[in-house]
Amino acid sequence: MAEDSKTPLLDQLEEGPWPSFVTEIKRAAETKDSAKDLLHQLERSYEDRIGHWKHGGIVGVKGYGGGVIGRYSDLPEEFPAVAEFHTLRVNMPAGWFYTSEKLRELCDVWDKHGSGLTNMHGATGDIILLGAPTKALQPCFDDLEEIGFDLGGSGSDMRTPSCCVGPGRCEFACIDTLDLLHNITMEFQDELHRPMFPYKSKIKISGCANDCVASVARSDFSIIGTWRDSIRIDQDEVANYAHEGMDIQAEVVGLCPTGGMKWDAESKKLSIEDGECNRCMHCINTMPKALRPGKEKGATILVGGKAPIVRGALLSWVIVPFMKMEPPYDELKDLIRRIWEWWDENGKMRERLGELINRLGMRAFLKAVDLPPLPQMIRAPRANPYYFWDPEEVK
Amino acid sequence: MASRTDFGPPNYKDMLPPVILKNYGLWKYHEQVKPGVLKHVAESGDELFTVRVGSGRLVSTDWIRDVCNIAEEFCGGHLRFTSRHNLEFLVSDKEQVEPLIALLKEQGYAIGGTGHAISNPVHTQGWIHCHTPATDASGIVKAVMDDLYEYFADSKLPAYCRISLACCLNMCGAVHCSDIAILGIHRKPPVVNHDVVRAKCEIPNVIAACPTGAIRPDPKAKSLTVNEDKCMYCGNCYTMCPGMPLADPIGDGISIWVGGKISSARTPPRFSRLVIPFIPNNPPRWPEVTDAVRNIVETWATYAHKHERMGEWIDRVGWERFFSLTGIPFTVQLIDDYTLASETFRSTPAFKW
Numbered sequence: 001m002a003e004d005s006k007t008p009l010l011d012q013l014e015e016g017p018w019p020s021f022v023t024e025i026k027r028a029a030e031t032k033d034s035a036k037d038l039l040h041q042l043e044r045s046y047e048d049r050i051g052h053w054k055h056g057g058i059v060g061v062k063g064y065g066g067g068v069i070g071r072y073s074d075l076p077e078e079f080p081a082v083a084e085f086h087t088l089r090v091n092m093p094a095g096w097f098y099t100s101e102k103l104r105e106l107c108d109v110w111d112k113h114g115s116g117l118t119n120m121h122g123a124t125g126d127i128i129l130l131g132a133p134t135k136a137l138q139p140c141f142d143d144l145e146e147i148g149f150d151l152g153g154s155g156s157d158m159r160t161p162s163c164c165v166g167p168g169r170c171e172f173a174c175i176d177t178l179d180l181l182h183n184i185t186m187e188f189q190d191e192l193h194r195p196m197f198p199y200k201s202k203i204k205i206s207g208c209a210n211d212c213v214a215s216v217a218r219s220d221f222s223i224i225g226t227w228r229d230s231i232r233i234d235q236d237e238v239a240n241y242a243h244e245g246m247d248i249q250a251e252v253v254g255l256c257p258t259g260g261m262k263w264d265a266e267s268k269k270l271s272i273e274d275g276e277c278n279r280c281m282h283c284i285n286t287m288p289k290a291l292r293p294g295k296e297k298g299a300t301i302l303v304g305g306k307a308p309i310v311r312g313a314l315l316s317w318v319i320v321p322f323m324k325m326e327p328p329y330d331e332l333k334d335l336i337r338r339i340w341e342w343w344d345e346n347g348k349m350r351e352r353l354g355e356l357i358n359r360l361g362m363r364a365f366l367k368a369v370d371l372p373p374l375p376q377m378i379r380a381p382r383a384n385p386y387y388f389w390d391p392e393e394v395k
Numbered sequence: 396m397a398s399r400t401d402f403g404p405p406n407y408k409d410m411l412p413p414v415i416l417k418n419y420g421l422w423k424y425h426e427q428v429k430p431g432v433l434k435h436v437a438e439s440g441d442e443l444f445t446v447r448v449g450s451g452r453l454v455s456t457d458w459i460r461d462v463c464n465i466a467e468e469f470c471g472g473h474l475r476f477t478s479r480h481n482l483e484f485l486v487s488d489k490e491q492v493e494p495l496i497a498l499l500k501e502q503g504y505a506i507g508g509t510g511h512a513i514s515n516p517v518h519t520q521g522w523i524h525c526h527t528p529a530t531d532a533s534g535i536v537k538a539v540m541d542d543l544y545e546y547f548a549d550s551k552l553p554a555y556c557r558i559s560l561a562c563c564l565n566m567c568g569a570v571h572c573s574d575i576a577i578l579g580i581h582r583k584p585p586v587v588n589h590d591v592v593r594a595k596c597e598i599p600n601v602i603a604a605c606p607t608g609a610i611r612p613d614p615k616a617k618s619l620t621v622n623e624d625k626c627m628y629c630g631n632c633y634t635m636c637p638g639m640p641l642a643d644p645i646g647d648g649i650s651i652w653v654g655g656k657i658s659s660a661r662t663p664p665r666f667s668r669l670v671i672p673f674i675p676n677n678p679p680r681w682p683e684v685t686d687a688v689r690n691i692v693e694t695w696a697t698y699a700h701k702h703e704r705m706g707e708w709i710d711r712v713g714w715e716r717f718f719s720l721t722g723i724p725f726t727v728q729l730i731d732d733y734t735l736a737s738e739t740f741r742s743t744p745a746f747k748w
Contacts, residue, residue, distance in 0.1 A: 011525035016541030021453040045522035049644035055637035094407035099473035100463035107456035145397035154493040167420035189401035209659035217572040
């Protein structure tokens with residue numbers, strides 16, 4: 001490409017208050033030909049209103065089946081520096097916490113081997129190193145290994161699991177999301193790095209029902225912190241919120257989905273009918289100084305969440321209402337393994353766990369993974385008479 | 396080659412600032428000091444201040460070094476990212492908060508995204524790096540957030556509002572449970588390239604990848620045929636087989652979905668629903684998309700009660716009111732005709748005009 005070729009369309013995206021990705025590409029382009037060609041190929045997409053990347057090929061590093069996404073320009077003669085422009089998915093530390101020292105090491109490795117462009121972070125949670133030629137992949141990984149960064153998942157494997165900030169900085173966290181994430185990521189390294197399943201499998205961990213990592217929508221296994229006893233109330237702090245102008249009747253009691261709260265404005269006392277509480281988090285979110293989750297903490301396990309491909313989007317379904325979540329997390333790991341085994345045995349190519357449960361029935365799933373049916377699993381019992389009996393039960 | 400494999404990510408414990416190591420799991424409460432600034436207080440009385448800034452998600456190593464410099468000056472070198480591509484400076488010395496904010500403002504960082512605000516849109520690669528996009532991702536997000544910047548920088552909405560963008564139905568951004576989802580769609584069936592199909596594709600896998608059963612084998616050509624009446628352009632066949640491209644400058648564009656949520660607060664998680672079936676791609680700033688999103692945000696902000704998310708507001712007023720209040724035309728594409736569509740049909744004559 002010509003050194004002085006212009007990007008009038010993309011230049012318009014350098015204006016305005018929101019951070020500009022175009023500015024970032026241009027910064028990398030000062031020293032990297034690949035970033036320069038990326039910029040100009042993108043300008044071409046803006047002119048043509050179509051993407052210019054070809055279908056990925058199989059590329060990778062030794063010992064791994066996933067973690068690298070192949071990407072090739074469909075205009076390699078015009079933009080030779082992005083003819084091969086592969087992505088490395090690098091497993092982030094739990095909770096996306098970093099020291100500047102660690103990030104600088106990562107930047108040095110990526111400047112040495114790649115485009116100098118990254119996503120912090122990709123949709124699944126990995127650090128995305130965006131764009132390197134095939135020959136740079138192995139040397140780049142070798143240097144990543146030196147500084148202690150391993151690859152994440154891709155293809156039909158366990159994708160890089162992620163979690164919320166958890167006990168690192170959130171008083172709502174009912175489980176140690178960071179420790180659990182690190183622990184299961186280390187436990188399932190083989191499943192993460194060597195695609196062996198019918199399709200992708202995602203695990204996401206949230207410390208409470210606010211679900212800051214969207215586990216219920218975006219993961220086959222959603223692990224969401226909760227509690228089994230009563231919300232802890234500090235009545236003095238409740239009174240303080242009222243004193244500072246909060247309309248407790250309207251903002252807290254009136255929005256409780258179970259109608260299980262009462263506010264006595266005279267005596268400034270809030271009461272909660274504990275049997276009615278469904279632990280939705282609204283009142284705690286609204287008055288974090290006054291209300292806290294109970295002390296008997298654990299997680300609800302839900303499965304089956306996914307985006308539309310292939311048969312439609314699903315939200316995860318409750319399969320274990322409450323599980324204690326303490327190291328070494330054997331009960332959870334055992335359950336995940338049982339479920340993977342059933343899915344691996346019965347799933348068709350590109351059939352996610354939720355789709356398989358839909359095809360074979362929740363009844364078959366529960367039996368196969370040995371979980372008891374419970375009313376917490378459903379919104380309502382069936383309204384049709386089309387149900388089955390095992391002949392063994394009809395005697 | 397590397398001397399080891401399967402060694403896993405860096406241990407998060409080595410990344411945590413001292414105030415977090417000391418108060419891990421012992422946080423008592425938090426409050427929003429002002430938009431973009433949170434204060435977490437531990438049982439010990441220790442305080443941790445978080446200053447949140449938006450990022451464009453696609454950042455250079457220069458940018459990462461810039462924010463490292465800032466973190467070293469104000470935060471002992473400690474920082475983190477959020478699940479929505481925000482950057483958070485973790486400040487344990489209260490005296491450093493205002494000087495940090497002043498520096499960030501001076502250098503043009505976008506502070507905000509906390510409380511009842513529009514946080515950073517989760518989004519995908521688009522034309523920057525994806526092979527199946529129906530639109531760009533970063534460009535639309537930039538245009539939308541430039542336009543709605545006041546709602547990122549301030550906490551003045553009835554509740555928080557999550558905007559997400561995915562550049563095709565694969566939804567790497569899993570946008571399907573957002574208050575407002577911006578989704579790239581194709582509108583033309585794949586054009587089968589028989590030579591490529593024969594050379595590169597596993598025919599049974601391509602057939603199995605079609606949700607509507609629109610793809611059949613073509614034994615004579617040793618290839619495939621597409622029943623175009625059944626195809627709804629999901630692109631899954633193209634993901635399986637490069638001989639089935641369907642991107643097209645006229646066919647491709649944007650759809651808008653609203654009312655989804657993830658949190659269980661008050662009401663359960665739910666999907667976003669289609670309200671605008673197609674807006675043509677109009678780079679570089681997609682003005683029709685930014686106008687549509689602003690209209691939806693501001694109509695909701697005008698009529699919703701405090702704490703009412705987009706979908707909860709629509710539950711209360713009804714979908715027919717959503718369309719009359721926003722002025723968005725109702726078209727036949729909004730009526731479901733996929734599996735179990737009838738669950739979305741109304742069975743009561745009690746509705747609003």
